[in-house]
Amino acid sequence: MRKRIISWGLAAAMAAGLTACSGGQTAESTDAPQSTDAPAAETTAAETTQASAGSGISGTFSGSAAGMQGTVSVELTVEDGVITAVNVTENHETPSLTGVVFERIPAQIVNYQTTTLDAVTGATYASNALMRAASEAAEAAGLDMAVLEANAYHAQPGATQAWETDILVVGGGGAGLSAAITAAQEGSRVILVEKSSFLGGNTMMAGGGYNTVDPEAQAGMILTPAQKNTMDGYLALDPGDEALKLDQFPEWKEVLSTLQGEIRDFYAANEGKEPGVDMPGFDSVALHMWHIYVGGLRQLNDETWVASDIDMARTLAEESLDAFKWMESIGLEAKSGAEASDTVFTVLGAMWPRTHAVSADKPLIDGLEAAAREAGVTIYTETAATSLITDDGGKVIGAQAVQADGTSITVNASKGVILASGGYCANAPMVKEYDKYWGDDLSDHTLTTNVGTNTGDGILMAQEVGADVTGMEIAQMMPSSSPLKGTLSDGIWGDASEQIWIDGSGKRFVNEYAERDVLTKASLGLDNGVFYIIYAGHGGDDGVCQGAAMEDTCFGKDVKTMWETGQIWYGATLAEAAEATKEAIGGSAPAFTEEQLREVIETYNGYVDAQKDDDFGKEVIAGKIDLEAVDANPDLGICITPRKASLHHTMGGIVIDTDARVLDGEGNAIPGLWAAGEVTGGIHAGNRLGGNAEADVFTFGRIAGHSAAAE
DSSP: OOOOOGGEEEEEHHTTOOOOOOSSSSOOOOOSSEEEEEEEEOOTTTTTSSOOSSTTOOEEEEEEEEEEESEEEEEEEEEEEEEEEOOOOEOOOOOHHHHHHHHHHHHHHHTTTTTTOOOOOOEEEHHHEEEEEEHHHHHHOOOOHHHHHHHHOOOOOOOOOOEEEEEEOOBHHHHHHHHHHHHHTTTTTTTEEEESSSBBBBGGSOEEEEEEOHHHHTTTTTTOOHHHHHHHHHHHHOTTTTTTTTTTTTGHHHHHHHHHHHHHHHHHTTTTTTTTTOOBBOOHHHHHHHHHHHHHEEEEETTTHHHHHHHHHHHHHHHHHHHHHHHHHHOOBOOOOGGGTTTBBBBTTOSSEEEBBBBOHHHHOOOHHHHHHHTTOOOEESSEEEEEOTTTSSOEEEEEEEEETTEEEEEEEEEEEOOOOOOSOOOOHHHHHOOOOSSOOOOOOOOBOOOTSSSSSHHHHHHHHTBEEEEEEEEEEEEETTTTTOOOOOOOOOOOOGOOOEETTTTSSSTTTTTTTHHHHHTTTTTEEEEEEEOOOOOOOSBBBBOTTOOOTTEEEEHHHHHHHTSEEEEEEEHHHHHHTTTTTGGGOOOOOOOHHHHHHHHHHHHHTTTTOOOTOOSOOOOOHHHHHHHHOOOOEEEEEEEEEEEEEEEEEEEOOTTOOOEEEEEEEEEEEEGGGBBBBBTTTTTOOHHHHHHHHHHHHHHHHHHHOOO
């Protein structure tokens, strides 16, 4: 068994890789003016008039540097002191986030004979890693580093530009793209600007889990005994129970009453049927709303309580299925209805099996981009909106923007602007400034799952024109993030109902099916805030994970690569998994014995068999691990993934109504201004359910696009 060592001390440096900065600008457009970074048109290595960095030196030389996801290595080809080629020989970075880096920077190194260049917006760490690797190779070649430094190239601003459109969309994530597509489909001219070098925003990182009430899908499912117990608990709820806070939020009493009536009707319609055998699945708008309410009901440090806006929650629960079907209609991999019965699951923190799988990460964004271009949307990346423009009557009529090379843009939008610029979890100081929930568990350097461009720009721009904000006191933390980088793009774990979380002593410490802030608070009390998720491959033909063998791709991730880069511990048998943990990560992680692992797994297996968790009351419990099968079957194995909480989703933001209109402090709509997605607040209160983010993004993105187009 090969052992890997990684250092927890890299965490702060890794976090820097998510920080955005100005870089070489790339603009993409279908019919608007273009401004592209095209250094080859200005100079080439063969034509360079700059001083040679090492006359007479020729050959191929290697260099490496630490990237966000692993080592970045390059080979530098030098001919008579001139760099003629830069080939990347090792690269573990996420292609969807860093593709521009590995296209642009090697060409610029050759074109400008320097390793000092602008970082690509939104991919600073990968950019710097590539430049450091190239510098190391240049030093190995014996090139004059002072000359390379003197040749430093930084993009210069172009002429000021003015663009004309009906609607300007600020932000190229799921909310912005869905708003832009909808508005364009309804006949409006649309320009979309994105601050980063790539489209997608946090939607690129979301993992493809979408919550929606889907009666046809539920009809083909089987209600588990644990779900039946949970529903019985809802029937027994008393509206006067102090813990429910319905005296403070009386509008939610009707939702509970409706839900209880629906459960009674469901039981009557299925009398004689047994859960786990032939009783069909159950879900409803009222149940989804109730989960939004109880999942988001939280007490702040000042002892006040926050709850979701009932109208916003109802809109999300009622309209999310239509938005999901619209995603199907534009060619995304989004399966609903009876066909989804065998694929609906419970993403971490969702509270119920209503999570639908949608094409995730880059395929999702590629599909949205293709649909946007087909609809006629003009798209600019590395173009950041900086302020909104209003007329004398206070209507928003456009925005000022700046491209990564400093070029100033004025966008005139006759109908107005849709803000879809994301939240501010990549701005830890801003989170800390507003926080009234986490207290000392937050710092200005807390890691984040977010792309680095999510720094709250849209919220600040909206406030400057009078927009109200709500819910800024709480930012959600994702409990199951990388302890090194804060990211979600590594590690292996299954459905929330199947996960086994253990502390450094090998003991379960929490109900793994609970809300994310509950999970986070439990984990933050552990040594260094680090815990471990046990997963064993189950095989099958579900297309998600064919097991956890070393050569498998599990949950879209290569097990061997994750092992070799220190993201997981792995063993083909339980004994091997225990042996693997003896190589403590950074000297701070525990080594588990086979006996510890066997005890916690067998105890959990017993609870799965009984459908009753005697330790933590896990509502929906599954994922029994057959240890004999694992030890006997080379196609199965045990993975143990270290995890730690990081900033994930801002609950608060701009106040909008159910038509996605931005409201001022008096509750009046600001003419010409709409917003959707994480830039808004009020929907999720103190805690967003897992799987509700993408539902929010696409539901209100669609609403914003429709409302703006109808202006």
